Amino acid sequence: MCAAIYAARNGAKVTIIEKNTQLGKKLSMTGNGRCNLTNLDMREEYYNAAARGRMKEWLSTFGVEDVISFFKSLGVVVKSEDGYIYPMSGQASTVVKALENEIDRLGIEVVYSEQLKGIEKATEAWDYVVKTDKGRYEADAVILAVGSLSGAKSTMSTGDGYYICKKLGMTVKDTYPALVGFKCAPEENMPSSGVRITAEVSFVLGKETLASEYGEVQLTSEGISGIPVMQASRDVIRFVAEKKPVYAVIDCFPDYDDKDFEALKADMIRLKDERSLDEFLLGFCNSNITDMVLSRMKLSRSMKMKNISVSMAQCILDNFRALRLKIDDSFGYQASQVTSGGISLGDIGSDFAFKQDPGIFCIGELVDVDGRCGGYNLQWAFTSGSIAGTAASL
Ligand SMILES: Cc1cc2nc3c(=O)[nH]c(=O)nc-3n(C[C@H](O)[C@H](O)[C@H](O)COP(=O)(O)OP(=O)(O)OC[C@H]3O[C@@H](n4cnc5c(N)ncnc54)[C@H](O)[C@@H]3O)c2cc1C
Structure with a gap:
């Protein structure tokens, strides 16, 4: 959602393909329903070893203050509880709704209940053909923001991105449930x-x-x-x-x-x-x-x-x-908050484009980045989403 908003604000015509019947199902469950958006104590060492070296650059492009300003631009006021940033409403549902409102305002098309299956190179005017279980879409850039294996069944986190990216030639690091009992x-x-x-x-x-x-x-x-x-x-x-x-x-x-x-x-x-x-x-x-x-x-x-x-x-x-x-x-993936492992950062440029095919971007939990509990994983989703959304629209 964040990537779509940044791409559309930059003038791109954006379509979101969502396999669930609603957007942001997992987001609506975060922080015990309160949504811990980010944390004022933001450090690279709070992320996995593979990500730490590159986190400084990414967080300096879109850091904690940028998340706060982004949500302010959507009308979401935030509060700090010992540095842990929550929406003032104390309701994750308001965060999802605010993102949806902006998606509407920007004229972003949302296709629900359709599952992305693969991406192929197009032969004619467009660069890519995005294949789903119901049809095909043409695009000149594709952002994969399909999450991981973590979360309750209702979040539909079934790790689809791993096989899609493998088919595209990306390296997928072994995955494990993390932030788990x-x-x-x-x-x-x-x-x-x-x-x-x-x-x-x-x-x-x-x-x-x-x-x-x-x-x-x-x-x-x-x-x-x-x-x-x-x-x-x-x-x-x-x-x-x-x-x-x-x-x-x-x-x-x-x-x-x-x-x-x-x-x-x-x-x-x-x-x-x-x-x-x-x-x-x-x-x-x-x-x-x-x-x-x-x-x-x-x-x-x-x-x-x-x-x-x-x-x-x-x-x-x-x-x-x-x-x-x-x-x-x-306790397994369904009880976990985040998946460690995923698309190797070695395959991803600083704008989150696949190095071998720079019209395809990978962001959020799909990528081999996981953070501590406390707002670090949503910060990552927004950091990678905003940077990739902007880059994909150029
Ligand atoms: C219970 C719980 C509480 C959490 N609390 C916090 C918190 O307070 N703070 C924090 O920082 N992090 C928290 N997290 C982690 C955080 O929610 C995730 O890191 C974040 O949502 C990842 O965002 P994402 O966009 O990469 O993936 P997701 O939020 O999982 O979104 C992926 C989207 O892609 C869709 N999708 C998947 N496959 C396909 C497909 N093949 N075709 C089409 N669409 C598809 C999914 O339906 C989903 O809408 C929590 C996680 C859980 C499970």
Whole structure:
């Protein structure tokens, strides 16, 4: 939508071919329905390694302020929540509607419920023939903005762009669901009801720490999720997909350094008397986490503390500092917010044109660019969309 608007504002006659029955289905679901458009804390290192080197140039052409001005030009006022930019309305639906209104105003034609199948070189007046499941369109430039594999079924994110681009001769990097939660191994005794705790979660493979994040971690009967898990997932997912033995290590006392935690343990152990293990741990941590720790250690809540050795008591408490959970798999593409991998940036010029055929452009999530959670992926969609839309109309 952004690319179409930029191309049309620049004088091009634009047609959007949309396979869904509506435009911006995924956009309407972003930010829990609030649409986190971008972030004032914008850095190249918040994107995947393959993209970082080129992000500076792209963000200096169309950065955070440009996104804000673009939406202002559509009548969407924004607000910052600790740097996270949302529409003032707090409704993603208003963002989609504002884009649709501009598309209407600019006379952009929108064809719904039609699926792009391929692009071929034309032989006559036009450069390209765009083939769909229902017909064919002639064009002198084509912008592929068909997204990825991530998102609920209703977003129709089925990764069509990958095979279309492969046929055109582009390299498609392996894809993985990213910004996603993880299933834990069945033996991990996950809590039957959901738990949210402020924690530091690290993902380890052997001795290597793959990622560490702090924030509200959610544990359910199936696995772990929440913002810190999703943020870390981008650095972890490849190893999980390769079935490597990855563990999540949850520190339920992230605000304690090692010395403070040792002191806390010593204070607790002074309470070792006639009381039961249940009473001993009552106020230590969330009771569902305690249940988990005790069932994993096969300990009965009714055990008397006086019958538990000091080293055993320390071991129990240490479990809250480093609760190790074996990761089985991710929750998959439909539960993910973004797909890592996609069209290789090596094939794409600075205006997002395919280097071998510069009338074809690739943008947004289709390309091998993914960012952290927090507005970075929509920023990328708007950055690449505006630059490609402008270039395609020249
Ligand atoms: C639940 C959820 C929440 C998110 N929240 C945020 C957030 O708050 N902030 C943020 O920055 N990012 C967020 N994201 C990520 C963000 O939504 C995406 O990165 C962004 O929408 C990608 O834009 P895109 O235009 O490349 O792809 P999409 O938004 O997926 O759009 C692709 C379009 O192409 C159409 N299409 C696909 N194949 C074909 C075909 N063959 N023919 C015709 N049309 C086709 C699709 O129907 C769709 O309309 C979220 C993602 C999800 C799933």
